[in-house]
Amino acid sequence: MGLFRPGKTRYVDADILVVGGGFGGCGAAYEARYWGRDLRIVLAEKANIERSGAVAQGLSAINCYMGMHWGENRPEDFVRYARGDLLGLVREDLVYDIARHVDATVHKFEEWGLPIIQDPKTGRYQREGRWQVLIHGESYKPIIAEAARKSVDAVHNRIMVTHLLTDRARPDRIAGAVGFSVRDGSFYVFRAKAVIVGAGGASHIYRPRAIGEGTGRTWYAPWSSASAYGLLIPTGAKMIQMENRIVLARFKDGYGPVGAWFLLLKSQATNAYGENYEAAWLDELRARVGKYADAQPMPTCLRNHAMLEEMKAGRGPIYMHTQEVLDSKEKEEIGWEDFLDMTVGQAVVWASQNIDPKETPSELITSEPYVMGSHATCSGAWASGPEDCAPADYQWGYNRMTTVAGLFGAGDTIGGSAHKFSSGSFTEGRIAGKAAVKYVKDLKGEAPQLDEAQVKRLEAAVFRPLETYRLGRNAIVAGTVAPDYLTPLQGLQRLEKLMDEYVGGYSVFYVTSEPLLKRGLELIGMLKEDMERVGAEDLHQLQRAWELQHRVLTAEAVARHTLYRQETRWPGYYYRADHPRLDDAAWHVFTVSEYDARTGDWRMGKLPVHHIVE
């Protein structure tokens, strides 16, 4: 333990490097191989792709499927839905692009062996709601991983990717990535012509509601370490909508999903007095957000708002009346499978608290906020859109390429395209995979060159926490309190507390303001300085140290964007107390930031929202 620079340096060459083997990454690997038969395609993953990412334990539904061949929905319908849910602000070209391809992805999943439940009467996929189809999805991730493994030249599991590399001559062009093996401590240098980042969104940016062991039971996985943003931001890639964090209404403590209960089983949520409270808040919501309050279905954040107001008024607990709907064995199985396939922890909560959903209602609560790009939210990188339908200022050559040449993204990485979920993230990976092949082929001889000095600097930085710990540890007898270093957990807890208190976490009912944000940013600034002094006692803690680095930078982006957008666009996700209403005249735009890693400066701006679907 505590050996400085424990392993060798290993160089890996690739035409296309995929960072993160979750849904976006696996889709990218598959499609890149389909089009790039002669290319070297390599995947680097911090865990084991067999069970990694947000879908590690499985899912019980595919939340994005059109059913075009049955005439169920058209891509335009989906754009209207996503736009309404995000109160007007989505990249319609990107959402449309996912919607028009996603059915092919899902049909392929079925062919590969994913059990998709069929409606015995119609023979179609059993719908959970308008966009969702039910699956027996415990093995969703292993099935997708099998396809990805068969697509690449090599999967490098247990490589924590810490930084992206840029070209020696052109810093706005990608040249690869570095990271380390969490198993043997080798320093990995990936030289690549194109990089596709599918490293997933962020939990543990804000203080979780649980306080002990239960902090592991966040809604988004504890290993969703914000790397999709933490890797991109230092390259200067433009990021958008980082203020658009998501808060989820879920079963209390276990964070079991509610979709099947609301949509399929038609269960009702009420306050403690049995009142259906949502409709009662509609007028108040109209005063806050205007016409957007009348979008159908009611936008996710506005439903949160109604629940929060009930809780503030002391009319909690909020209950989901599961007992009213589980009137058959079949429905009981659907209810339990919903959790056993994707949130086993909720089944554990029920068993432990003697809650049989057939007999007893269950509490709902709003979660701590998360930062991601694939759910009812759309933080992430500004990306080029599809050549055949994106507005001119939304495209610069290669679909899903960020503003750094050769750097692509998928899933949580890409901003503006909400409601992708698992199938849409995989689809976006496919779109990025094909575009990256095209990019590499167009490059011909002009391969990017590594900047050796940059690699050496990063090598020292990557392993520094081990050295910091070794030296600092000698100054104390035992325990976790040392004057010269912070453990990754101590740094994480400081981040979560300050984000909660200053940047609108659950403990202040998601409220923030300019003075609070400015004070929060001061404290983030000091935390960033202290990040130079994080100590890691072993390789596992070194992984935690770099996850924290990615989280801190992402958190800063969230605070900067929240400060910049002077309105309350999404009540129920967060509130700017000093700008309590939605303001379409000034803020019907995307917020965009560019970070300068050398100076630590952020440049903020606005980008236009084009409506290309009626």
Add this chain to the structure above:
Amino acid sequence: MPTYTDMTRCDGCGECVDICPSDIMHIDRVYRRSYNIEPNFCWECYSCVKACPQHAIDVRGYADFAPLGHKVRVLREEARGVISWKIRFRDGRLKAFTFPIRTTPWGSIRAPADYAAPDAGALRSPLLAHEPEALKVEALPALRPQG
């Protein structure tokens, strides 16, 4: 702690270490058996529980909100393509469920390179692999280009 290892069942094979997405199942140096080093980073995802050949790992719900006395046990049978759950409530009530997990043999997915190579010009079209056939509609939908 969320997962814990039964001292008498674990033989130290390391399957749980290999699979845990959180990298928190580690082998104890003294006992040469696994344990959860960071319960507060455990998602109760059951990946390790499902993977353990000795059925040596179990879950005790998070202490900060799960009262003691419950059990949620699982048996995942890849070859049969099913997963079975047994749930015991704190008050002793029992429930059992079995669900399918896959409809095709493991390893049977056709690799993308096993399909005929697309012609070079198709790289410039918006079509993805297996389209339009896999869409099951005649053509990929498109919007008119925008200025």
